[in-house]
Amino acid sequence: MSKELGYVLVTPYTLRKSRTGGVLGRLLSTTGLDLVAARMFGPSHDLVKKHAELIRNSEDVWPEIREILSEYIEREFAPDEDGQVHRVLMLLFEGDNAVRKLRDSVGGFEDSIESADTIRGTYGDYIKANDGSVTYFEPAVLVGPTVEAVKDVLGLWAEYSDADGGILDNAIRLADQEHVQKTLVIIKPDNFTFPSSRPGNIMDIFSRSGLRLIGAKLLRMSLAEALEFYGPVQPVLRDKLGGMAVDRACKVLHEEFGFEMPDEVKDALGNTLGPAFGDHQFFSIMNFMTGQWAPDCDGDATLCEGKVRCMTLVYAGENAVEKIRNILGPTDPSKAAPGSVRKEFGTDIMVNAAHASDSPENALREIGIVKVANDTIKRWNDLYFS
Helix, strand or coil: CCEEEEEEEECHHHHHCCCHHHHHHHHHHHHCCEEEEEEEECCCHHHHHHHHHHHHCCCCCCHHHHHHHHHHHHHHCCCCCCCCCCCEEEEEEEEECHHHHHHHHHCCHHHHHCCCCCHHHHHCEEEECCCCCEEEEECCEEECCCHHHHHHHHHHHHHCHHHHECCCHHHCCCCCHHHEEEEEEEECHHHHCCCCCHHHHHHHHHHHHCCEEEEEEEECCCHHHHHHHHCCHHHHHHHHHHHHHHHHHHHHHHHHHCCCCCHHHHHHHHHHHHHHHHHHHHHHHHHHHHCCCHHHCCHHHHHCCCCCCEEEEEEEEECHHHHHHHHHCCCCHHHCCCCCHHHHHCCCCCCCCEEECCCHHHHHHHHHHHCCCCCCHHHHHHHHHC
16 A cells, blocks of 8 residues: 545634544544644635635535535635634644545544544534525534545645744734733654554643644654753753762662762762763653654754654643643653643653643743744645645
8 A cells, every 4th residue: 555645624613612632633543644744824815715716626525515615614714804814723644545544534524413433423513404405514624535635735735834824823812912922832752652642632631721722833853953952951950860870879889899988989970970870861851852862963963853753832822831831730740630731641750741831931942943833734745746
């Protein structure tokens, strides 16, 4: 079998209702496909118009639904009269028979009548009156029914990705702008070891914050990015862990040789073993986030994409940093409260499910390092359909 690329568009309604995590979890766990890209769009009038026309003229779309779906896209995806955009999240999946698997997982438009085994059966609505006319329609997500349809739609959205995609500052409007913050969440690589609902479940927990998701990107963090991102932690680890390493070493030496280590030995260990142990722990964090051991790489190799995936998310709203940190829980999952992300999904201090910025200033710094606003949709489109 040959690999295919498929897309899913999460509708503005699904995003507003904070059902995105449930949708993502279902897609990953039922298809077994690899999530390879994610990008938030605020579709412009031009993109919406062209997408609606694609649907109207597509023979791959069920004839009875073409006009209903086209009108839905024009009505729900386009910006308001005052220019405020509506959020649409594009997810790209890769794997064998990706288009069919996504279509089967999402289900048909009429699944919502009396089915819950598909995404539309759970989150969508397709309600008809007695005369057969459609009185309410919400598809929850949109997918390409065929490879050719995927090519057409993905090519169109890739064309507008720079202009209409990224971090959507104009998708949130609050009365009290003074306390509006952005914060970064990274769903860590241990959640992507194999296709599962874990990333979606974690997003689901974060949705309790009441914040808006305004940016998303699949990231393979490079060593250079990891060094810049975690660099401030290195001296802290050297200082904090160095003393612990010396104490442990002196205890072992005492047991081996039968006498207490003199101060000059402790000083020597503090100047050598302590920093080495701190650096080893620092490189272990980088290895976890990139899949690469930093001392073995240099030059251009540090700039290449890492070997493991994580998902970056930008949330915005009042006191966003504090709200997300409270839901995340402390660094050590064993000390986290029940129901928090790290209590539910963390294993230890390093493999603790997710990262969240600890201040508004750090959030802006970290968002810039991992380049959440940068496009990855065009690259995947070109890889398959150029």
